[in-house]
Amino acid sequence: MTLKVKKIMTMLLCLILLYFSYFGLGSSTDKVVIATNADEEAIAAIKKALNHHGYKGEYIIQPQSTAELGGKMMAEGKNIEADIVTQATYYLESAQQENDMFASIDNKAKESTIDNYPSYITPLLGNMGSIFVNTKALEKQGLPVPKTVKDLTKSEYKNQIAMPNIMDSSTGWLVIQSILGSYGNEEGSKILAQLIENVGPHLESSGSGPLEKVESGEVAVGIGLRAQAVKSEDKGNPIRYIDPKEGNYSLIEAAAVVNKGGDKQQKAQEMVQTIQQHGREDLLKMYPVPLYKNEKVAKNQRPTYPKKWNDSLSVDLLEKHQDIFKEAQKQVENN
Structure with missing residues (x-):
């Protein structure tokens, strides 16, 4: 087969595929x-x-x-x-x-x-955020039930927390809003750095990732979507959701x-x-x-501390909070 014939056949095949893509079976x-x-x-x-x-x-x-x-x-x-x-x-x-x-x-x-x-x-x-725990894993690790996000910065929770990454998941933004909204940017940044330190390898790219790790018992505590934790608890899993005093942002x-x-x-x-x-x-x-x-x-599904961010949410605000998060990560890496 000559090179010219091969080129012609390739072109015909492309045209056939293009035809079926737009007009043939499976057209969408x-x-x-x-x-x-x-x-x-x-x-x-x-x-x-x-x-x-x-x-x-x-x-x-x-x-x-x-x-x-x-x-x-x-x-x-x-x-x-x-x-x-x-x-x-x-x-x-x-x-x-x-x-x-x-x-x-x-x-x-x-x-x-x-x-x-x-x-x-x-x-x-x-979508609303909350803390949730695996009661069996919490007991096994000898950990107290947290009442606030700030509680999770204590050293005993190190490597026992999973939370979503704000760089990948909008659920992660709910965590950041609760911290910055309650403690301000300066103190909030310090709390965020301590939290990231304790999260360690359990910073998840999806909003559902933390609950999956908590359900499996790989970690005892998660921060994520409240509705998912409520559903898991209703199914009979050893999951308990906790409304943090910093607020349930949505x-x-x-x-x-x-x-x-x-x-x-x-x-x-x-x-x-x-x-x-x-x-x-x-x-x-x-x-x-x-x-x-x-x-x-x-x-039983009503949040204890429902809150909203003071200003309108926007991509610009998200990017500002992502910058605060990245700076907190750098602090952890440099320590």
């Missing part, structure tokens, strides 16, 4: 693409709402980390592949300011939100429709309303943070 060009930072439980609730209300087989869900999806929104704007994005509201708002990429949605349900949100944001769920995740125009955008808007209308009940059970008026959660 007519489906609504949903890019999401949600965890498995939230994705299951989204799928249930859509599948049971006329949209089964009409969408594709692309799970991504908060940082990865946030970076894509900031860099690509309206050119992002997704038609719907579900993401932390601070990323949605920052991306809108940077790229003007989301469409307003006329949704009457949003008029009943507890807090005010821009017209392009439809709140879906609230991050809201919401849906937004990319402003691309056309029938597909209209369909995407209808799908967001379907998720909010028919998925919110399940989401509230899994993430017991009221977002809409008249929503109630069980007494």
